[in-house]
Amino acid sequence: MSKNKLLLIDGNSVAFRAFYAIQNFESFKTKSGLHTNAILFFNNMLDNIMQKEEPSHVLIAFDAGKTTFRHAFFDDYKAGRAKTPGEFKEQMPYIRELIEAFGIQHYELADYEADDIIGTLARRVSADDFEVVVISGDKDLTQLADKNIRVEVTTKGVSELTTYTPEFIKEKYGLEPLQIIDMKGLAGDSSDNIPGVTRVGEKTAIKLLAEYGSVEGLYEHLDELKPSKMKENLINDKEQAFLSKKLATIDVNAPIDVAVESLAYSGKDIDKLVPFYREMEFKQQLNKLDTTGLTGTSEPLTEISYEVVTEAATSMFSDGMSLYVEMLEPNYHTSDISGVAWGTKEKLYVSFGDDILSQDSFKEWLDDENLTKIVYDAKANQVALKRYGIDLKGVAFDVLLASYLIDTNDKSEDLAEVAFNYEYYDIDTDESVYGKGVKKGLPAEDSVLFQHLARKVKALASLQPKLDQLLVEKEQHELFYDMELPLSRVLGEMEIEGITVNAQRLQEMKQEFAVQLKGIEERIYELAEEEFNINSPKQLGVILFEKMQLPVIKKTKTGYSTAVDVLEQLKDQAPIVEHILEYRQIAKIQSTYVEGLLKVIQPDGKIHTRYVQTLTQTGRLSSVDPNLQNIPIRLEEGRKIRQAFVPRKKDWQIFSSDYSQIELRVLADIANDQHMREAFVEGQDIHASTAMRVFGLSSEEVTSNIRRQAKAVNFGIVYGISDYGLSQNLGISRKEAQQFIDTYFEKYPDIKTYMETIVREAKDKGYVETLWHRRRYLPDINARNFNLRTFAERTAINTPIQGSAADILKIAMIKMAKRLKEENMEATMLLQVHDELVFEAPKEEIVKLEQLVREVMENAVELSVPLKADSSYGNTWYEAK
């Protein structure tokens, strides 16, 4: 017979811990502004515990009110506590609602604390045939621990639990559980304002209790103590000690009117939980409910009807349909196509695998520019279909792209998650249908796949008008239709084209670097007088800071920092440091670039990156698999990697063009700063010009060092400057850095005004925008937490600058692609690196290309300052510098 198990949870303390589990609670808010961090973490904790413990009975206890029986004999009990934040209080009613939806009873009792309720019930039932588990956010309840009562205390927020058994308490404190009360009597507890004995803390209390067993025992034998300050304190505070013990003692005989039978647990109340999660906007939790197969209890999705197609016919296709191409792998260059679905809300077609893609009527539909389609991730579809010789045309709407523009914070990749955000629920997540990790795969029944795909297509059709309306409301119609959607096509073409890589050159480098690394490695082992893993910051830290006793300059969360700036400072103190720096540099090039790139060269001899168009908060692109936006350039050793990037044909060249100072030009424009604008209009060296203005120098007086400092200040301005950041960058004191900043603002008052205005605007509206209305919401901008708030303020300053620059590049790319076609050029756009475009072209076209790229980039948009593009070319990307 299975034993009964009662789970008792201290609702207040766990909720409180849940609230502080995360610093950044401003990010956990519903659309209507309710904070949900404590609710969410409470939910997750509850889910974990219920799954782990599988209790037969459950109760969550709460404190009743402000005063308890303890206040009757001690007015100041729990006095002096900081006020509970409003963001926490507002969540408590919802936590109770959550508990009810979990099908769990909660209880509170006037004059008593949750501790007393738990203590009373625990003792009452543990006498019977009950195992009791107590969950709390603080250690007060550990005094209850015995062979039938296990006390678990949350740590790390609420994600982990520490088990307090009598054995554990013995080991940790050398005390029996009940002696915890005596310890509190002597040492007190500042959080509850329990006084204890003056100058007696946990350590002293434990020592005394080891000798005398309890507060009573101690005072009986007080004369045996040698005269000391401590003895005096004990004598003076005798009354306080007994009072404190009384305060700390949990009342295990509280008048509780609950029959344990009524606490029997019979499972979640799904009908309450689903709407509750929706109200709280807990998408993952909703998702989880679907996957746990709660058959019959959860609202099943509607079965929608669809037609399975093996032979496509022209009659199945019409203008304005939605299309979904299913791939299970993220890399759409290589992933299999598992199925295709299309249709309208009313009529849905599905087909298994990729057979349909070779059928003419299907191809003709996709290829027809006049038959528009609504899709999810147009670029992925474009690239994947191209492998079947299909040129996807007529994409009129991309749900993924639109949802990104509407809210860049929305990280959902899955259509179901996007749909949930817009209150469309008739769809499963991919994870719930295909699984995840090693178990990921197509469902056993084809009908499950078909149903899922049909739902997706229906969702696309349903979401499109909503999203389109939102784009209008946010003034993002043009951003979407004239910038992002056309760009997605251009990016797709670049990804399909790929860039040719000279694998042989990389192989040579691999050999050379291997030899070099071997040599440095040996030298390091010699100097360390032992072998260790140089790549391990932990092991390296032991060698440098323990064995060799070098001074610790910076620490990380987990140990000593061994980052470059730290090692640079230690260079003179031990020769090993220089070798480690060199090792690091070469090891990085070897593993990330030489070996990394060799791994991703495709059979066509090219590398095909993927640009992620819906990720960054600023509107920039990112590049993955591999990242071609961080190929080394600053140091010569790494820069050589670029020798491996070559044109696809003999007698062709790599051509590169980059915007000069685009971010500062954008700043000059949006801040409307006369001085900075003048410098650009007159074509001056902007950093030198800043140096002259800020330090009051003539152009001859600007040394390279002064220019360097001015450059750092300019960078700082773009990033939302702080004295600390600038001081770190320049290796000067904070005071000096602040002096620079002050002078800068004096000389460029319009920049200062811009910064103040944009931060003000962000605080009022909750978001900032680029020149083309790309939006970034800043939930932390009014946070009380200093770090979060100042970070959001810097972001408010930086995002319009970085984002508008990104917009300009995007416009230039669209225009460039168009012009290359119009001019019938063979030149091809291959890469984008934030302010740079890389092409390959026949030698004969270079002169024309040079003119064309300059013309397009410099006139991509019109600002109040000129845009400038510089270009170069050569046999490899290395030579195009």
Added chain:
DNA sequence: ATGCTCACG
């Protein structure tokens, strides 16, 4: 899965 380090703009 997470943290550290380091590559780029």
Added chain:
DNA sequence: ACGTACGTGAGCATC
């Protein structure tokens, strides 16, 4: 007093 420059991706070690 607080502890940071803005935006990314990848490899490696460690848990």
